[in-house]
Amino acid sequence: MTDESYKLLLESVANINALVSQLGLEKSDAKLGHEKSDNDVLLADYVADFIARSRSRIQPSTYDHYVDMLNIHILPYFMLTEIKVVDVRPRDLEVFYQYLLDRGLNPNTVIKHHAVIRSALQDAVKNGIINTNPADLADKPKRVKPKIEVYTLDEVRKLWNIFRGSRIEVPVFLALVFGLRKSEALGLQWSDIDLDNRILHINHKAVRVKVDGKFQMVVSDILKTEASNTFYKLDDYTVRYFTELRERLKFCARSSVYSDFLCIDPDGVLLHSDYVTSKFSKTLKKYGLKPIPFKNLRSSCLTALGSCSQFSPKQVQGYARHANFKTTFDVYCQDDRSVTADEMSVITSAIFE
Secondary structure, rough: OHHHHHHHHHHHHHHHHHHHHHHHOHHHHHHOOOHHHHHHHHEHHHHHHHHHHHHHOOOHHHHHHHHHHOOOOOOOOHHOOEEEEHHHOOOHHHHHHHHHHHHHOOHHHHHHHHHHHHHHHHHHOOOOOOOHHHOOOOOOOOOOOOOOOOOOOHHHHHHHHOOOOOOOOHHHHHHHHOOOOOOHHHHHHHHHOOOOOOOEEEOOOEEEEEOOOEEEEEEOOOOOOOOHHHEOOOHHHHHHHHHHHHHHOOOOOOOOOOOOOOOOOOOEEEEHHHHHHHHHHHHHOOOOOOOOOOHHHHHHOOOHHOOOOOOOHHHHHHHHHHOOHHHHHHHHHHOOOOOOOOOOOOOOOHHHH
């Protein structure tokens, strides 16, 4: 493809993007593309069909993410090219990946697009439409290790002093002390906590899902990985915090639906994921704290533990609930060797003392 033709392609895709937006394509628009014979099926149709058929096998949030990739990038681009599944070559996919990079997408995000298309094409192999998967031979961008901004323990102490007593105090606490993901914090219930035996179980999550065109919180007992289902042994600080919290929440107007949840507002309604994200960001800005996304509180917790020379990678991996410690240290644990303390007390002592 010449530079000139590539520029024309970019302009045309931009126009189709606008058209897709005007049409208001939603999840339900990922429709079956097999009215034609297998040899005539367009790649755009097949990927849409594959995502629609995958809905029952994947998490709702993952499905939403796939649909976003489909509607924002995959459909507009491949609707224009009109390339058929049987005609896809590795070079066709490489040009698409370069198009995404030129639009400013992170290489890791482009790799996710590659993974979706590859899975769809592998499905086409299984169904006998093509013999081999062209995505296996396509060169995709190299994965880059993200630089994750984390808080030091001094910064954690300042942050906690600001957020204690706020509406999002509890999810902040759970992310800082236990390294819980936001969905896990919002899904935590009192039935998961045994204060007598000092144990906290991770059994649920609450995620934002689009239902009938509107986002709402949905509780699920299917966590990110099998390793995510585990329990923590509570120390003195966390037992005291949960005991005091339970007393405080008795004064909230309790919704029968969310009466067992920890992360509720004064009316007893479960906190919305978007509200937590927005409130956290605005509060950091208001008090002049280092701007980080809410999810990096988990990273801050794990970094503090990973920096303790007395802990083995396996111990930190267990606290992070990762399938392997390479994920823990490659992604979450940044380079900070200033901490030495016991596991949970690394954070709780910083907060309470």
